[in-house]
Amino acid sequence: MSERSLSRGARRRTWSRREFLIRGGVAGLGLTVFASCSRWLPVLPTRALPEPDEALLWVALTPLGRVRFRCPRAEMGQGIATGLAQVIAEELAVSRERIDVEFPPTDAIAPALMTVGSMSMQVFFAPVAHAAAALRETLRARAAARSGVAPAELVHREDGFDLPGGARVTFAELVTERDAVIEAAPGGESARPYALDGARRRSAIGANWAPLGAEAIVAGRETYSRDVVVPGMLYGAVARPPRPDARLLASDEAAARAVPGVTAVVVARDRRLAAVVAESPLVLPRALQALAARFDGGERISQQELDALLDVDAALARDDFEHEPASTGDVATGAREAVARLDARYDSPMTAHAALEPRAAVAEVTPSGVTVWAATQDPWLMQGLVARELGRARDEVEVRPHRIGGAFGGRALCQAALEAAWLSQSVGRPVRVQWSREDEFRHNGVGPQFSHRIRAGLGRDGRVASFDHAMISSPIIFTSAAIPGSLQPIVDLLPDDGTARGAIPPYALANHRLRYSDVRIPIVTGAWRGLGAAPNAFAVESAMDELAGLAHADPLAFRLAHVPADRPRLRAVLERVAELSRWGTARDPGVGRGVACAIYKDVTYVAVVAEVEVDPAARSFRVRRVFCAQDCGLVVSPELVRAQIEGNVVWGCGMALHEAVRAEDGAPAQTNFDAYPLLRQSETPEVEIALLEPAGVPPSGAGEAALVPTPAAIANAIHDATGQRLRRLPLRLAG
Amino acid sequence: MVELNGAIVEIPGEYAEASLLDFLREHQGLRAAKYGCGRGLCGACTVHLDGSAVRACITPVSAVEGRKVTTLEGLAAPAGASLHPVQQAWIDEAVPQCGYCQAGQIMSAVALLAERPSPSDAEIVQAMEGNLCRCGTYLRIRRAIRRVAPVRP
Numbered sequence: 014m015s016e017r018s019l020s021r022g023a024r025r026r027t028w029s030r031r032e033f034l035i036r037g038g039v040a041g042l043g044l045t046v047f048a049s050c051s052r053w054l055p056v057l058p059t060r061a062l063p064e065p066d067e068a069l070l071w072v073a074l075t076p077l078g079r080v081r082f083r084c085p086r087a088e089m090g091q092g093i094a095t096g097l098a099q100v101i102a103e104e105l106a107v108s109r110e111r112i113d114v115e116f117p118p119t120d121a122i123a124p125a126l127m128t129v130g131s132m133s134m135q136v137f138f139a140p141v142a143h144a145a146a147a148l149r150e151t152l153r154a155r156a157a158a159r160s161g162v163a164p165a166e167l168v169h170r171e172d173g174f175d176l177p178g179g180a181r182v183t184f185a186e187l188v189t190e191r192d193a194v195i196e197a198a199p200g201g202e203s204a205r206p207y208a209l210d211g212a213r214r215r216s217a218i219g220a221n222w223a224p225l226g227a228e229a230i231v232a233g234r235e236t237y238s239r240d241v242v243v244p245g246m247l248y249g250a251v252a253r254p255p256r257p258d259a260r261l262l263a264s265d266e267a268a269a270r271a272v273p274g275v276t277a278v279v280v281a282r283d284r285r286l287a288a289v290v291a292e293s294p295l296v297l298p299r300a301l302q303a304l305a306a307r308f309d310g311g312e313r314i315s316q317q318e319l320d321a322l323l324d325v326d327a328a329l330a331r332d333d334f335e336h337e338p339a340s341t342g343d344v345a346t347g348a349r350e351a352v353a354r355l356d357a358r359y360d361s362p363m364t365a366h367a368a369l370e371p372r373a374a375v376a377e378v379t380p381s382g383v384t385v386w387a388a389t390q391d392p393w394l395m396q397g398l399v400a401r402e403l404g405r406a407r408d409e410v411e412v413r414p415h416r417i418g419g420a421f422g423g424r425a426l427c428q429a430a431l432e433a434a435w436l437s438q439s440v441g442r443p444v445r446v447q448w449s450r451e452d453e454f455r456h457n458g459v460g461p462q463f464s465h466r467i468r469a470g471l472g473r474d475g476r477v478a479s480f481d482h483a484m485i486s487s488p489i490i491f492t493s494a495a496i497p498g499s500l501q502p503i504v505d506l507l508p509d510d511g512t513a514r515g516a517i518p519p520y521a522l523a524n525h526r527l528r529y530s531d532v533r534i535p536i537v538t539g540a541w542r543g544l545g546a547a548p549n550a551f552a553v554e555s556a557m558d559e560l561a562g563l564a565h566a567d568p569l570a571f572r573l574a575h576v577p578a579d580r581p582r583l584r585a586v587l588e589r590v591a592e593l594s595r596w597g598t599a600r601d602p603g604v605g606r607g608v609a610c611a612i613y614k615d616v617t618y619v620a621v622v623a624e625v626e627v628d629p630a631a632r633s634f635r636v637r638r639v640f641c642a643q644d645c646g647l648v649v650s651p652e653l654v655r656a657q658i659e660g661n662v663v664w665g666c667g668m669a670l671h672e673a674v675r676a677e678d679g680a681p682a683q684t685n686f687d688a689y690p691l692l693r694q695s696e697t698p699e700v701e702i703a704l705l706e707p708a709g710v711p712p713s714g715a716g717e718a719a720l721v722p723t724p725a726a727i728a729n730a731i732h733d734a735t736g737q738r739l740r741r742l743p744l745r746l747a748g
Numbered sequence: 749m750v751e752l753n754g755a756i757v758e759i760p761g762e763y764a765e766a767s768l769l770d771f772l773r774e775h776q777g778l779r780a781a782k783y784g785c786g787r788g789l790c791g792a793c794t795v796h797l798d799g800s801a802v803r804a805c806i807t808p809v810s811a812v813e814g815r816k817v818t819t820l821e822g823l824a825a826p827a828g829a830s831l832h833p834v835q836q837a838w839i840d841e842a843v844p845q846c847g848y849c850q851a852g853q854i855m856s857a858v859a860l861l862a863e864r865p866s867p868s869d870a871e872i873v874q875a876m877e878g879n880l881c882r883c884g885t886y887l888r889i890r891r892a893i894r895r896v897a898p899v900r901p
Contacts, residue, residue, distance in 0.1 A: 090845030090883045223839050230847035231835040231854060233780025233820035240779040294774055295766050369784050369792055369882050370848040418782075418848030419882045450785040652842045656888065660845060663884025686789040686880060694876045697886040 056397035058425055058495065062136070063123035065143065065202045070122060072101055072144045074152060074195040078172055078185030080107055081194070083117040085125035086133045087390050088226065089417035089424070091716050092653035093133040095225045097141045099649050102217035103208050104145035106171045107184070109222050119396045119412045127391035127425055129540065131714025134649060135616065138712050142208035147201025154198070156182040211709050221652040226416065238388040238415045238429075239373035243443040246375060247276055249436040250297040251288040251446060252304060253456050256311030256679040257493065257537055261285050269304035272296060278304065279439045288432070290440050294447075312535035313679040323485045323532060325358065325464040334483060334528035336508040339517050344468075347479025347524030351470020353563040359467070359552035361724075361742040362673035364460035364541055365681065365689055370418020372457075373447035376433035378403060383410040383437075387430040388417040395427055399434045422540030423457050426494055451684040458494050459674050459681060460541030461487035461512065461534075465552035472523075475564045477575060479524040484552070486512045488531045492539035505533060515546035515721060518553045519583055519612040520575035535679050542664060543717040546613060547724060551668075551742060554609035554725035559738065568729065569596055569608045582644050582707060583612055586620040589642035589703050594622035603627050604637070605734025609722035616713035618644040618705075621662075621722045623698075625730035632746040634734075636666050636698040636727055641719050644705040647712045651704060658719040659700050665723025667692035669744050750812050752776065753822025759809055768812055769793045769804035772819060780820035780851040784880070791879035794852035795819045801859035801875075820851040823858060834858050837892040845883035853879045857893050866900045867893070 062068075063085070073081045082101055086093045094114045101112060115121075126136060149169060156174045157164040160182055167174040173183035188195060197204075207213050229235040254261065264287045266278045272289075274296035280287045285308075289300035314322075321327065328334060348354070374387040376399070383405060389395050392412040400407045417424050433446040448456070465484040472478035488496075489511030491504045509531040516527055561571035569591055576584045587610055591597070600606060603626055610620035624638040639662045648654050671690045674681045683689040724742060732738050737747060749756055752772075763771050772778045772795070781804050784792030788806040795804045796818040797811075823832045831839075834857050844850045853876065860867055860875035867875070872893050881889070 090847065092845070221842075224842050224844065226847070227839045227842065227844050228831075230844040230850055231820075231838045232824070232831065233778075233851055235847055236779075237782070237848060239783065240773075242777075293762070295762065295770060367882055368846070368848075369782070369790060369880065370846070371783065417846060419846040421882070447783075450787075450790075656842060656845060656885070659887050660884035663881075663886060685787060686785055687787070691880045691882060692884070692886075693880065694886045694889070695873045697884075700887060 056394060056401055059124045059127045059391050059393040061124060061126065062140070063125055065140070066199070067123035068140045068144050069147050069197040069201055071141065072148050072197070074148060074184055074188060075113070076188050076193055078111065078183055078188065080105060080112045082112055082114045083122050084114050085122055086137065087128035087392070087414060087417060087420070088116065089128070089390070089420040091133065091657060092224050092650060095222055095653060096134055096649045097137060098225060099217045099220065099222060100138060100141050100208055101145040103215060104142055104206055105149050106169060111172070114225055116414045118414070119392050120408070124393040127394060129390055129422065129425065130614065131617070131716035131718065134712045135714050138649070139206070139209065142206035143202060143204070144197065146204040146206040147197035148195070150204040151195065151198040151201055152184060152187055155187050155195070159187070218647070218649050219651065222650065224653060235416055237370055237418050238375070238386055239370065239447050241375045241386040241415070241445065243375050243377055246443040246445055247290050247292060247440060248294040248297060249288055249290045249433060249444045249446045250301050251286055251432050252301060252306035253452070254285045254308045254311065255455070256313065256535065258535070259285070259308040259311035261287060262307045262309050264304050264306040266304070269300050272300045272303050275300045277440045279436060281435070284435070286432070288436055290436055290444060311679055314535045314676055316676045319462070319534060319676045322534060323462055323464055323487070325466045325483050325485045328485055328530060329466060329483055335530040336513070337526065337528045338508060338513055339525055339527040342524035344479045344481040344524045344526045348468065348470045348481070350472060351478045352473055353471040355467065355469045355556060355559050355563060357467055357556060357559060357740060359465040359555055359740045361463045361548040361551055362675070363462045363536070363538070363681070364668070364672050365454055365674050365683065366419070366421045366423030366457060366541060367689060367691060368419025368421060368423060371448040371450055371453040372424070372427055372429045373445065374427055374430035374433045375443055375445045376430060376437040377443035378434060378437040383434065385410065385412045385430050385434060386415060387412060387427045388415040388424065389427040389430070390417070390420050390425045394425060395430050398431060402431050402434055403438055421542040422544070425540070428456065454681055454684040454689065458492065458537035458539040461489065461538035463545070463548040463552070467552060467556040469556060469560055471560060471563050475566060477520070477522050477560055480518065480522045482516065482527045482553070484516065484529045484549070486529070486531060486545065486548070487534050487538040488512060489538060489540055489544050493533065493537045494539050501533060511540065511544040514544045514549065515611060515613065516549040516553065518557070519580065519610065520572070521577035522575065536676055536681070543720050546611065546717065546721045547665065547668060550609065550611050550721045551725045551728070554722055555728055555740060558607065558729040558732065567597070572608065572610060580612070582618040583610065585705055586610065586618045586642040586644050589705060590620040590622050590640050593642060593701055593703050594624070594640040596622060603734060605730040605732065607726045607729025607731070607733055609725035609729060611718065611721040613718035613721055614714065617715065617718040619718045619722060621719065621726045623723065623726040623730045625727060625734055627731060627734045627746070629735065629746070632748060634731055634746065635696070636669070638699045638701065639723065640701045642703045642705060643715070643719055644707065645713045645715045645718065646706065646710040648704055648706055649712055654704060654715045655702050657715045658702050661717065661719035662700050662723055663692050663697055665720045666696060666698065666727065668724045668742055669727040670696060671743050673743055749814065751816040753818055759813065763809055766809050767805055768795070768807040768809050768817070771809040772804060778819050778821050782848055782851060784849065790849070791852040791856060792849045794855040794879065796855060796859055799859065799862055801856045820855060823854070832858065833896050834861065834892070837895040840895060841888045841892040843885050843888040843892050845885055849879060849881045853881065853889055857889070861893070861897055866897055
């Protein structure tokens, strides 16, 4: 038994697991139903948080007084390693240069909640602060013992402790040959973190550190999973079914084997895959062509059929919705009393992750164990999936995580790792599998399309008297990529909270109803930045703008009038963005301003004003400037939070201008950046940001929030400039 | 033969029909240039050919015979510095998020500044237009370029 597991049981737990969860605000993840049927679901995404005593092992003192941080989060550009290192620096009073961040393999730390949903800072701020504070107090005890002074008499200051009388014990001096790595002593959980002490002046928290890893990236030294080279490594390429339920009909194994340089041809009908393995990647395209794998079957759904399947008006005609997560008052009464009415339909298409790095992985399967090098939002999920794929025990598999070249919800599952493991087991050597851009578009699932109808009425008082919202989309959290077909009928009875995310307006609305259905379609739908929040806010915040118009009210004032008294932070971001954008001042001809806001996942408050310039002759528009006021609580890394907001604005502009996946023959028709354009440099607006930090509010998420209101703000600005109300994403001006 | 980051290297026969990107990554072990799309649509593979930005994924290695290729790894070397000023500016403006496209972004920016040391805003946008970034770091890229090449009065 290892030293670590021996010490685990002995440690007193002063903060319970439940407290840990509630602090992070993840208690309501809605997967409890899953947990109860986990015997039938062999491998689940990692939802658990480590026990506090396990969290203590994230931070340790190493020789020369350096601090080792085993980061329990995946780094994909959100800067979480930097932010959490700043928390550690605060607790230990060490500089950025003294902290060594590691992204540990799966067996080095306990499994930690997969890196999704803008939860890393929100959920890990306190545990990391506790872990670093525990180490500090352990070091204090050691310094005290060494110098014969009572611990309380030591003053903690930069890299060590001051002793009474002017002498000093540095952290470096505490590391000895016998004690080369110092971890927090058992019981350290009770140490009080500085970070949680609102009265204390902070130094590292709130500072602008250069992002950790930036030097390696700009120098070309960062190792992405596609850059991993293992001695003796072969290269594999896989022919995959064009539709999830298509079958492998035939393949020409002999022809593929005859291609010079091919070492193996592997066909697994049960997995519906055929693959070639070669000494050099140069051989793979020809070998795959020679293999000529043919697939058939599966639902060849067209975009037209999909539109019919997800048609909210057809569902309204049938009065048939699966879920009703909100119903206050009576929408029928409200509608009867209305003096003006809105009846509008809003649509948004399927969307692709389109991260710049197509996924790749290397696997080495040996009799004694399995090593996988992969970039994933959930290394422990991949560990379990690879173990199941190979019929090995989970602890025989080690996943070594790499920086992800963009994830956006599309990287919990790294299919390339499963393929590499399967091929390595087949050929007995390490294998790298790297997806092409076309593979990435075709085989990684999409964000689902949405259709909404909002029927709303204005009362005599100019306020919303009824708001009846119906929508149809597809599963996100309960994606077909994770839920086995046999379980889908059961799971489909449950509401998919990911699909409905953000569909309840943040306002005080009399007589409100939300009904929806999450219809499983033959194309794999799943998590995409913000899940349903941006498509849903597009509908809700467009409708609020239309209602403001019916009320002859200023759209920003109209929103403020509907902000409930218990949401002062929403009011504050709206008022701040009004100042920032000089809302209400004159604007140039052809220029419009639009506002939208959101409360993301109940914790992050954000308001956006977009300024759009329209060229009616060319039927085109340009987003000139975007103003954003965001309150995500305490800001640990201001520049990195701003960078997330800028990225979200760019993403939101891309949704407004370009992004759409269409179904063709049961698969995404768009397979590269010519058919699925991303926003470009020339289309990027100037962005002005205000961060609001109300005192005493812990950090919440910043990775997705500002995206949520951006497409709606742009549509509202186009209406302001032209009078045209565009209710379908991407936005297209009429002639 | 090709002059690669200042050294003369041979192009072996098996790579005669390969792309420059495959030659760099798989034969030379220079992995800063990235595969993003395979069709010259995203710019992640941008390197310099005789000082100009090219897409290595659609440049046949045969086309660089007898010419000079520079990759991100070779950028700082001529000056003997650990980082090229553009690389340093990328750090100072906290440009990289996921970082995957940034080798290509930096190579495009350096090629621009070699040709136009004081580019206009429009020239910056034009030169960087072919480099996609899904994280949305475009504004920081503009600022980093401006840090190296301030607007002349």
